Amino acid sequence: MGTWEPWLAIAVALTLLITLAMRVAATDLLAVGCLAILVVAQSITGTPLLPSPEAAVAGFGNQGLITIAFLFAVVTGLEFTGGTELATGWFLNRAKTLTGAQSRLLIPVALMSGFLNNTPVVVALMPVVSDLAKRIGTSSSRLLLPLSYAAILGGMCTLMGTSTNLLIADLNAKEIAAGADITPLSFFAPAAIGIPATVIGLIYMIVASRWLLPDRRGAISVSDDPRQYTVEVQVEAGGPLAGRTIEDAGLRHLPGLYIAEIQREDGTIAAAKPTETLRGNDVLILVGALDSVVDLRKIRGLTTSDDQARKLQIPAWQRTLVEAVVSPRCGLLGKTIREGKFRSHYNAAVVAVARGDKRLTGKLGDVRLETGDVLLLEASPSFLHRRGESRDFFLVSTVQQGAIRRPERAWHAIAVVLVMVAVAAMTQQILTASLVAAIAMIALRCCTTSEARRSIDWSILIVIGAAIGIGSAMHQSGAAAGIASGLLNLAGGNPLLTLAALYLATMFCTELITNNAAAMLMFHIANSAAAGLGCDPAPMIMAVMIAASASFLTPFGYQTNMMVYGVGGYRVSDYLKFGMPLSLIVFVVAMTVIPIVWPLS
Template sequence: MISLIIPATWPMWLTLAVACGLLLGLAFRVAATDLLVLSSLAILVLVQDLTGNPSLPTPLDAAAGFGNKGLVTIALLFAVVTGLEMTGGTELATGWLLGGAKGLRSALIRMLIPVAALSGFLNNTPVVAALLPVVHDLAKRINVSPSRLLLPLSYAAILGGMCTLMGTSTNLLVRDLYIGKQHEFGELWFFAPAIAGIPATVLGLAYMIFASKWLLPERKPAVSVSDDPQKYTVEMQVDPTGPMVGRTIQQAGLRALPGLYVAEIQRADGRIEPAKPDQRIYGDDILILVGALDSVVDLRKLRGLITPDDQTRKLEVPAWRRTLVEAVVSPRCSLIGKTIREGKFRSNYNAAVVAVARGGSRLQGKIGDVRIRPGDVLLLEASPSFLHRQRGLSDFYLVSTVERGEVRRHEKAGIAIAITLAMVTCAALDIVSILTAALVACIAMIAFRCCTTGEARRSLDWSVLIVIGAAIGIGNAMNQSGAAGAIAGVLLASASSSPLGTLAAVFIATVICTELVTNSAAAAIMFPIAWSAAMGLGMSPEPFVVAIMIAASASFMTPFGYQTNTMVYGVGGYELRDYVVFGFPLSLLVFATSMVTLSWYYGIGF
């Protein structure tokens, strides 16, 4: 080990420099987020290994973040959410509310209010995790970028969690620290944080509903589904027992998918009618739709639509093993000149034709009557083995699976929702820990075939997990080196002896620590400082404790101060400046609201 003669405070300055460098790297997109965070942690660990300084994280300390209970819980929740997504459970549970959204503001109102309410009683991480795929589909339906919805989703969950002692793990941590102090001030009321939390949440939701359109960027993908020149013709039958019966095409959401339209409706009595937005659809109607591939895949997520004659149910492969496959008809295909019905795909290939594309033109008539030509692109529902069998034959070429083309198991939706509710209830009532609940729910999703083991594995977003694990290590380094404590001490000293000024300094210092590290670490750092400040002023520590609860959750200006912010960072395509531009006004709003409500309720003066 190399011994270096450097002033005693150098680990603090090194940690601060690494944290600032990380922020700059994220701001300017120097490299991938997970690489930047890992590199920052590696610098601190390398220096500790070379110098042996105890104020920096050891390799064991750095690795501890990746074994954190919260990180493991998030990984398990990805699999739980996959079970909901693959069965259409999330759409079933939220469709009644989000299905009526007509635009961005309507979608925000319908999404943010229930998310904030749920997060007051449930851990906000699984709430956000469960709604990520739903919000993506919602954004597609109302034709806006997901970036307009995902960051408000995270912020609403954070705001709702401020309102009760069990809303976040941070509040529970602070409560435990408060109880650990043997004092005469008594227990904290379950709704103690609501004194500031509820007004801050109401104003914060109003701000996001009205400001999202102006302050959040419209980050659209480089290629939109509506730009796809290849149009598929697809037939779907209205399930007579489904939710679409009696609705108009508009009400059923069939005009909301971009790059897709209903061309004709074939009634049960054989009549064919041109489709209009206000036209009602009934059980057993056959809808002939034309659209791009992604829209056809999304169409199959909608409840109430089935394959005509339900051919897919006759396949000799269970639904949970099937996937969507694109296959281009070869000139040597034995089916050329035959109609799709005559081709007997089920008996010949153990597959069902879902849609047909022939260049950019719409095919006339029913799919079963379309005569197969060389170059036709068929969208098939088949087993994974179809790919291996056909690649060695001459009937098709360019056979490939469709991304996000896993077949939905709608019949399992009720089971997936029941598993999720059981998980949330057990965790919320503290019957078991959220980690245990998530672990059991993950296994149950696979056991009941709501998702497969492969789908659960593929659902893991490793970049998110790496960022969170490494960020925990950096947070510990901020605490261990004294950097976070030094920042907090400077702010408190500037408040002099003013009670309200000291309360404000505690709040601001906690927010800064939260943005630099994690919310739990910030709360742990600031609690003893705030307690000492309250005792020095001869005041009850309760308002300072509540201020820490609110401020430790009020992470709106960086993507790694709070787990839900990190979860939406990559999938929303955000940049660091998006958090600053959209989050800074919200931080000021929460700060001002908290100071006014806490000073009024506890009678704190200048």
């Protein structure tokens, strides 16, 4: 490395490492800024040892990067239809203890993450985890970090499970196309390491989390809300809850919410005993806090009573939940909701009513409105603009609610995902499968075009694209070959020690920057190290692939770790304490399996 180009490439890579670790600015800005240094240097000097501007930005058209973008859209279809809850709810709703909840959550997550990019899987399941934690009476901090780790472990098992695997597989295919003598990577190639690492890792997390994970709760729980909403829902005839007892339906231990009475279709009233069997068209009168009422809407098999919301002249996916406080000037004061024809008058349906901490009896339609009543309404977004200045209400504000907007399309979304996975596994055409699946989600109205567009995390894609350009500079300048030579000298030419050094170096980079940036930087180093040893690059590439994903020590190395960081109330020390044993587990499995499956000779 006698010229200046390799040293510039190394300096830029180190700058990216350090600035990302120190959180100097947004990750995408730092990645693009570092890439810009290389582009400007090449443009000024014209040196052939750095990629041209066209080559430097070619990473933004990388096949793996585009596949990731499409997978975000696919998971949006699952999220907005409730397909995730439908696929996992039957399994998770039976959990009674923390161990049971973790077992029922982490195993399906690991399985799903093998066939869906693990980042959007965590995005889709975070609301489910919050509901699960409330149901078993524990803190979500006991579930969110294991959720992230399980998604990472599961993603190691296939080429489709994580963006890192997709990117490395794409780079590997390009090397083969260029004439390199490298073993092609099959769809399930990483499974040889990923499956045993996942099994051992899941056992470790389920056993050790009670001692190594904190139990941190929010300052205010839903039961602290002084307002007691009365909400009325109907058991859907022929739905999943009809014919089941309250206990079996999972309605007995709703957090901050209880069933006050059951009104039968024949006019009789039944007590809400755990053993009471629900019938189709039963009307359930429940009392609870606002958050709990909103969560109630996620339960399949329960619909808005009296068909009021369904009579609204607004598509279900365009509706929003609104809180409105009745003022003394409201024209419906003293009238019941039914008498005042509230829905026709305001084009909004009353979902629940709260009157301080008083419990209202009877059906919602029979409630006489009083000044100060808080109404939870289902309405169009325009209701806020039309009624925000109205004298009928003191206050009108939107309510944060779950993203399930088209529950009737849930099976369509699940079918699209299953077909996508089957086609990708059989044909290896992962980009094509994800592209068609994203279009199918929109065509089947599982999500809209704008929702799919908004779901894409552009910052992640920008970091990946820039990291590919920086990795290309490391290779083209000869910096990767120089570092590989240093690793070989450090390992004394021993293939196994070189493999271990490469794995640990990649893992170290991953924890400081991001998995994709680390993978891009280390891929060419792995190829150069293999060339120096005179062996097939496949084992070195597999070590980089697994190590780049095995980010368990900091919240910064992997996007799913960062996503749960604030929500779970974690500290950096929590990752180190809980993730260190997991990192050692994956390292030992990788060092044992790789030389057996991909010989180093």
